[in-house]
Amino acid sequence: MVNFTFKNKNLKIVEKFFILVAISLAIIIAGFVYMAIGGMNLGVEFSGGSNIQITVHNFEDIDGNAFKGKVISWLEGDRDGKDGVDKNTKVYDVDKNVQSSGRATYEFRISNEMKDETGKMVDLYDIPEGSEQPKLYHENVEIRDLLTEDLTKWIVEKYNVEETSFEVEIEPHIIGNDVKNYTVRNAFIAVAVAIVVILAYIAIRFSPIAGLAAIVALLHDVLIMVSLTTIFQIPVNMTFIAAVITIVGYSINATIVVFDRVRELLALPSNIEKTDREIANEAVVGTLSRSILTTVTTLVMIAILAIVSSIMGSTAIREFAIPIIFGLVAGLYSSSFLSASVWVYLRKAFKQSNKKPNKKVKKSKAVAEVEA
Structure with missing residues (x-):
């Protein structure tokens, strides 16, 4: 069995706190600057708008780039989709999702308004008289039918195939403002509840100060995830929120191990003269190998998942895996180099520096495994 431990037991982690924070701040600031200039790649759940999913059946040799270009030309040309573009969204985004042999799905973001055949702007959210559905779904509006017909003709001409040898299926999805606001609100509530529950747990198990330190580390992880997701233009949708909540739960586990070690070092009579800085540095060094090994093993599996999903065209899995990778790295960084510092x-701010507990604390299972 490989024993991966650090020989240097005198790493000055706390003393380098402000340098370590500066690295994190640089990434966070870069992300928010990028957000202010270029914006986030918000999914339709958070920005509102309309999605069109185009599935081509029984046709394996379709040229994805040409297919995308044709649809965009149709949207911007014949139907004048530009006039209805929301400047804050990435309107003509497209993904190819190969679901099985002979079947490929392309997803397009479109504007909420387009011109009809008479040149009149059509609001896709309008519900026609006598109908219960918006116009995008309504049989009297050409969005679905004419797009299907246009693409079918183009494939026939482009690839010289019979129209009966394949099928084009159009599936529109509309997210209105009410649904968008509901989704955004629930996403924030979900993350906030997770953080509050974790704060309560850490405060009860360790101390309120340890709870606050853990929450600072978690907020760091979330901000790093948001910043890198913005920089690399990963879609921010409900899959991303699931990734954030996953990292919140995963990251706190590593932080708990560090604070377990801190608590046990504080209780040792031999450490009665040691300062908080010395205790924190020793706790980090004692758990660093465990944190690195567990994170690396998880990273390897998630990286493989991201690569395979990209090759297979599974968009949802890729959009989950990449933010998880960002969060895992951020979680390792915060639990090892920031939380104890x-x-x-915080102990200094609340005038509790160098205070030691009056009784011994039994070693936790997690720390016992680290020492083994």
Whole structure:
């Protein structure tokens, strides 16, 4: 069995706190600057708007780029989709999702308004008289039928195939403002509830100061995830929210191991003269190998998942895996290099520096495994 431990037991992690924070701040600021300039790649759940999913059956040799170009030309040309573009969204985004042999799905973001055959702007959210559905779904509006017909003709001409040898299926999806606001609100509530529950748990198990330090580390992880997701233009949708909540739960586990070690070191009579800085540094060094090994093994599996999903065209899995990778790296960084240091400075701020508990604390199972 490989024993992966750090020989240097005198790493000055707390003393380098402000340098380590500066690295994180640089990434966070870069992300928010990019967000202010270029915006986030918001999914339709958070920005509102309309999605058109185009599935081509029984046709394996379709040229994805040409197919995308034709649809965009149709939207911007014949139907004048530009006039209805929301400047804050990435309107003509497209993904190819190969679901099985002979079947490929392309997803397009379109504007909420387009011109009809008479040149009149059509609001896709309008519900025609006598109908219960918006116009995008309504049989009297050409969005679905004419797009299907246009693409079918183009494939016949482009690839010189019989129209009966394949099928084009159009599936529109509309997210209105009410649904968008509901989704955004619930996403924030989900993340907030997770953080509050974790704060309560850490405060009860360790101390309120340890709880605050853990929450600072979690907020760091979330901000890093948001920043890198913005920089690399990963879609921000409900899949991303699921990734954030997953990382919140995963990251706190590594932080708990560090604070377990801190608590046990504080209780040792031999450490009665040690300062909070010395205790924190020793706790981090003692758990660093465990944190690195568990994170790396998880990273390897998630990276493989991201690569395979990209090859297979599974968009949803890729959009989940990539933010998870960002969060895992951020979680390793915060639990190992920030959380204990934040604890030291919070203890100083609340005038509890160098206070030791009056009784011994039994070693936790997690820390016992680290020492084994």
